[in-house]
Amino acid sequence: xxxxxxxxxILSLIFLxxxxxxxxxxxxxxxxxxxxxxxxxxxxxxxxxxxxxxxSNDKLSDSMDQAAEHIAELIVAQAVCIYRVDNDxxxxxxxxxxxxxxxxxxxxxxxxxxxxxxxxxxxxDIAIGEGFIGRTAARRRSIFLPDARHDEHLSExxxxxxxxxxxxxxxxxxxxxxxxxxxxCNSNWGRFDNDKLAxxxxxxxxxxxxxxxxxxYKVRSAQERLNQELGFAxxxxxxxxxESVPDWEKFAVYAKTNSAKEVNGDFYDFVRVDDDRLxxxxxxxxxxxxxxxxxxxxTRSFIRAAADHFTTLEALLxxxxxxxxxxxxxxxxxxxxxCLLDKKHGLMEYARAGxxxxxxxxxxxxxxxxxDGTALGILPDEFATFDTICLQMSPGMSVLLYSDGxxxxxxxxxxxxxxxxxADQFEDKCSSDLGPEEVLDGLMEAVSSFExxxxxDRTAILIRRR
Numbered sequence: 001x002x003x004x005x006x007x008x009x010i011l012s013l014i015f016l017x018x019x020x021x022x023x024x025x026x027x028x029x030x031x032x033x034x035x036x037x038x039x040x041x042x043x044x045x046x047x048x049x050x051x052x053x054x055x056s057n058d059k060l061s062d063s064m065d066q067a068a069e070h071i072a073e074l075i076v077a078q079a080v081c082i083y084r085v086d087n088d089x090x091x092x093x094x095x096x097x098x099x100x101x102x103x104x105x106x107x108x109x110x111x112x113x114x115x116x117x118x119x120x121x122x123x124x125d126i127a128i129g130e131g132f133i134g135r136t137a138a139r140r141r142s143i144f145l146p147d148a149r150h151d152e153h154l155s156e157x158x159x160x161x162x163x164x165x166x167x168x169x170x171x172x173x174x175x176x177x178x179x180x181x182x183x184x185c186n187s188n189w190g191r192f193d194n195d196k197l198a199x200x201x202x203x204x205x206x207x208x209x210x211x212x213x214x215x216x217y218k219v220r221s222a223q224e225r226l227n228q229e230l231g232f233a234x235x236x237x238x239x240x241x242x243e244s245v246p247d248w249e250k251f252a253v254y255a256k257t258n259s260a261k262e263v264n265g266d267f268y269d270f271v272r273v274d275d276d277r278l279x280x281x282x283x284x285x286x287x288x289x290x291x292x293x294x295x296x297x298x299t300r301s302f303i304r305a306a307a308d309h310f311t312t313l314e315a316l317l318x319x320x321x322x323x324x325x326x327x328x329x330x331x332x333x334x335x336x337x338x339c340l341l342d343k344k345h346g347l348m349e350y351a352r353a354g355x356x357x358x359x360x361x362x363x364x365x366x367x368x369x370x371x372d373g374t375a376l377g378i379l380p381d382e383f384a385t386f387d388t389i390c391l392q393m394s395p396g397m398s399v400l401l402y403s404d405g406x407x408x409x410x411x412x413x414x415x416x417x418x419x420x421x422x423a424d425q426f427e428d429k430c431s432s433d434l435g436p437e438e439v440l441d442g443l444m445e446a447v448s449s450f451e452x453x454x455x456x457d458r459t460a461i462l463i464r465r466r
Contacts, residue, residue, distance in 0.1 A: 063210050064094025065118075071203045072096040075196040077183040078163065081121065082171075082207060083133060084179045090126040090133055093179065101132065101154075101184055106161050128177075131156055133168065137180050142169040144197045148184075165192045171204045171211070178211055213290070246270050248278050249343045251393070252466055254436045258405075258444055258458040265292030265334070266403050266457040269300055271307045276344040279307055279316075282355065282401045282461060283336040291332075299324065299334045299376065313338055313351040317376070317386040321353070324377030333377040337401050339463060346465065348399065351388040354378075356407060359423050360391070360399040361430040366423050393465040398430050398439070405458040406443070409451035417450050436462045 064082050072080040079097030083090040095118050098110045104120040129138040132154055136143055145151045148166040149159050163184035171179035181204055185192050245253050255268060265285025273279055281303055285295035299320065306319045317338070324334060337355035341348055350358055354375030357368050371387035378384075393399075402422065409417040425446045429439045440462050447458060 062094075063214065064207075065096065066094075067207055067210055068094040068096035071181065071183065071200065071207075074203060075167075075183060075192070075199050076185070076190045077192075078185050078189045079117075080181065080183045082179060082181050083124075083126070083137075084211065085128070085137070085177055088128050090124075090128060090137060090180060092121040092124045095121055099182075099184065100161065100163065101157070101166065101182060103131075103156075106157050132166075133180055133182060136168045136182075137170060137177060140170050140172075140177060142197060142201055143167070144192065144194070146192065167192055167197050167200055169197070169201050169204050171207050173208050173211065178208065181207060241268065242270050246272070246278060248341055250346055250466055251278075251341050251343060252436050252464045253278075253280065253341075253461065254440055254464075255461045256437075256440045256444060256459070258448070258454065260405070260454045260457050265296045266405065266459045267296040267300060268401075268459060268461060269303065271304060273307055273310045273340070276342055277310075278341045278343070279303075279310070280339040280341065280401070280461060280463070281336060282403065282459065283334050284355065284403055285334045286332060295328065295332055295334060298327070299336070313340055313349055313388045314386045317351060317353055317373070318381055318384065321374070321376045321379075321384050321386075322381050325380055328377050333375045335375050339399065339401065341463065346393050347390055348393050348463070349388055349390045351386055353386060356402055356404055357419065358399065358401060359419075359426055360397060361427060362394065362397045364431060366427045368419070368423065395465050397465045398426075398436070399463040400426055400443075401461040401463075403457060403459040405454075405456035406447050406460065408456065409447050409458070410455070411450050412452075417447055421450075422447075436464050 064084075068080040068082050071077070071082075077097070079099035079101075080095070081092060081099045081101070082094040084093040095114070097114060097117075098105075098108070098112065099117055099121065100106050100108060100110075102121060102124055104124055105117055108117065108120065126134045128134050135153070143153065143166075145153060145166040148154055148164060149162045151166075154162055154166070163186055165185045166182065168180055168182040170177055171181060181200060183192070183200060241257065242255075245255055253270070257266070265287060266283070267285070268280070268282040271279040271281070283296060283299055285292045285299060287295070302320045302323045303316070306316045310316060317336070320336075324332075333354075335352075335354040335356075337350075337352045337358065339348055339350050339358075350369055350371065352358070352371060352373040354373060357370035360367050360369070369389055371389050373386045374384045400422075407417055407419050407422055411417075422443070425443055426439070429442045434442065440460055443460060444458060448454070
């Protein structure tokens with residue numbers, strides 16, 4: 001009996017240890033996912049804010065000041081200063097708040113207008129290795145001073161004039177030092193910690209992107225500048241596309257994109273509303289290059305923010321429209337197609353905002369849907385309309401969302417591929433009992449054969465009820 005009790009005790013202990021290990025692994029996974037989600041949100045907000053400083057195709061306005069303001073808001077800092085490296089010297093590129101960690105501003109009153117600080121810091125010129133900022137650059141390591149007024153790193157400044165806390169992180173481009181970001185804080189603003197230091201380090205990667213874009217506008221020749229812009233835009237456009245397609249039980253979802261040489265504003269996204277509903281959006285921001293990509297990024301950010309308090313598709317489109325109408329120029333707009341999948345009830349709700357019509361295959365027939373909807377950002381809320389249509393998705397039913405890069409493809413005679421030809425191709429391939437991926441591949445091949453030299457991005461999403 002004693003041996004049985006000992007055996008049971010050992011088995012119970014092993015069971016408890018196993019459960020504990022699984023719980024710890026699950027918690028670590030949850031923390032990692034939360035960090036990834038937070039970082040993606042920070043990128044979206046950062047690009048949203050930065051896009052507003054882009055006034056034309058050939059000019060950036062106060063981009064580093066905008067970046068400094070965003071970082072200060074992100075980590076709740078009293079002041080942020082962004083330095084750039086110029087011939088082994090550190091010069092001020094952007095400022096937010098009353099930044100006093102400089103010989104130019106250390107004696108200034110905290111109540112002075114920010115513009116006075118910016119004016120004084122315009123004369124800042126620090127050699128790498130000299131002073132706190134210069135030493136941070138030379139060490140190429142981040143530093144956090146939780147008690148800055150009594151820290152020997154800041155011995156060159158009068159103790160009574162120093163901020164209470166300081167963080168500084170280097171900025172790198174291809175392992176080469178390109179700048180330093182310094183943030184300061186007093187207790188009446190809040191407190192810095194290691195988590196905020198990690199956020200500041202992550203923000204440094206976004207500052208590097210702006211440095212790349214500024215260089216492409218200010219330094220390069222016209223052709224080099226265009227190539228740099230397109231390279232940046234391709235990276236940005238790639239970041240707007242999800243890395244994977246979600247598994248949504250009753251629904252199979254597939255997406256495919258063929259990019260053109262010139263970057264435009266095509267994007268799509270999958271947003272989980274709750275345990276039963278998945279929002280699928282496909283959009284096209286007007287224009288090409290960086291402005292179109294930044295507008296697409298702003299729209300994606302607005303959509304995700306609206307999805308956090310989702311009520312109806314119409315309400316979501318109205319909120320995104322209000323934000324774009326308020327924050328973009330008159331000539332900027334976005335078309336959008338939205339599908340809301342309800343896996344619990346097997347339903348799909350569809351709405352569009354000036355986007356291509358929806359095509360679906362059911363019982364060996366093709367149907368097309370084009371509810372009324374105004375492109376986003378053109379009209380104020382009181383004049384915009386967004387109708388929705390709800391469909392019961394029966395097994396085998398297939399739905400196609402697509403960008404106008406497919407229907408507006410031109411052959412050598414100047415004829416468009418068109419919606420009718422796309423619908424015929426879709427019907428033919430669905431009738432042949434092809435899998436969803438094979439259907440998409442076949443559609444893309446048909447358009448490529450029709451338009452040998454691609455001029456626009458081609459994007460398609462197929463939704464099939466299993």
